[in-house]
Amino acid sequence: MNSPPSILRYGVIGVGMMGCEHIRNLLAIENCEVVAYADLHEQSRQIAASLVKDAKSYVDYRAMLTTEKLDVVVIATPNHTHRRILEDVLKSGLNVLVEKPLCITVDECREVIAIEAQTRRLGRVVWVGLEYRFMAPTARLISEVKSGTCGDLKMISIREHRFPFLTKVDNWNRFSRNTGGTLVEKCCHFFDVMNLLARSKPVSVYASGAQDVNHLDEIYEGERSDILDNAFVIVDYENGVRGMLDLSMFAEGSKNEQEICIVGSGAKIEAMITDSIIRIGTRDGGRNGVTEIVVQQPQGVVPGFHAGASFLEHCAMQRAIRDQQPSEVTLHDGLVSVAIGQAAHISITQHRSVAIAELLK
Ligand SMILES: NC(=O)c1ccc[n+]([C@@H]2O[C@H](COP(=O)([O-])OP(=O)(O)OC[C@H]3O[C@@H](n4cnc5c(N)ncnc54)[C@H](O)[C@@H]3O)[C@@H](O)[C@H]2O)c1
Secondary structure, three states, rough: OOOOOOOOOEEEEEHHHHHHHHHHHOOOOOEEEEEEEEEOOOHHHHHHHOOOOOOEEEEEEEHHHHHHHOOOOEOOOHHHHHHHHHEEEEEEEOOEEEEEEOOHHHHHHHHHHHHHHOOOOOOOOEEEHHHHHHHHHHHHHHHHHHHOOOOOOOEEEEEEEEOOOOOHHHHHHOOOOOOOOHHHHHHHHHHHHHHHHHOEEEEEEEEEEEOOOOOOOOOOOOOOOOOEEEEEEEEEEEOOOOOEEEOOOOOOOOOOEEEEEEEOOEEEEEEOEEEEEEEEEEEEOHHHOOOOOOEOOOOOOOOHHHOOHHHHHHHHHHHHHHHHOOOOOOOOHHHHHHHHHHHHHHHHHHHHOEEEEHHHH
């Protein structure tokens, strides 16, 4: 196994909104450089060029993979392209960070896991961009639960109340066939956090949701957008923990875009993500004993679009590469987060509880 280079050379595939966000974060981190990027869309390439003037621009990512000397590839293309692009990048043997969701279905995720197993190289890091776990208040909540502050964890409730989906290049995110559906596309982040908190396997999922308000009159090439904009999802875990996601994408009037609340046998802990506040209240202390903590970002973190999460994600991935350690956010994490979202969509369509084993058998 070769030792990792002192300066990590990055190539970014897909330099739309999120690809450029990765570039901005990488520019703020020492000992790495973005040497190339690839995108089919000229305007996206122009925006990337304005961020990294010396980097080489490609239309075809395969040309970038064969021409450039890279250490790490970031894949930030639309969700339905991840499976194909991952296959090529995994076969190149390079370290890779693939944006969430890993892929749009469980079957695709499993194919990727099989390709990774065939192409595995000692020390190669494969990382899924489930970055919400790195947001400072979320990370603090996870660490409080791990250290036993709440006693025996029983209930997890995650609320995301936010604005509608933004417009994307060629409007790819207006159709579930491209995104995997809202509960895969957006909510894989929250199912990943739920899985980390529960520290158990999801067993079954029940969901209710619909497209009630957003994008209803948007027609693209004769086809109406089919993006679900609100849902409740209930997840039962093997160890008895129960989780609930409450999603609304027509809730701009929210003080916090995300709120996480967990209750254990001894205490309740809440994380207000936008306000970066944690509240801890024990059963003994009652409502007057609730402690409120402002969670500070670690020093030097660039906040970016996701409260410092992208910056921290890259720092953690680079540590793994340099220390030749395994990925902290694995393909398996990506798979399970997609499985819950996919099960939730099946549950909504078929009006029934869905066993995760139906998908992961
Ligand atoms: N981590 C997060 O919180 C977060 C936030 C937003 C988006 N994302 C993810 O990032 C990915 C990209 O989303 P986005 O918001 O940047 O979309 P976007 O539409 O802004 O950008 C996607 C870019 O990929 C390019 N592209 C498409 N197919 C390509 C191909 N075969 N080769 C090269 N380039 C190609 C498009 O031309 C476009 O420029 C998605 O998987 C999305 O789910 C993650």
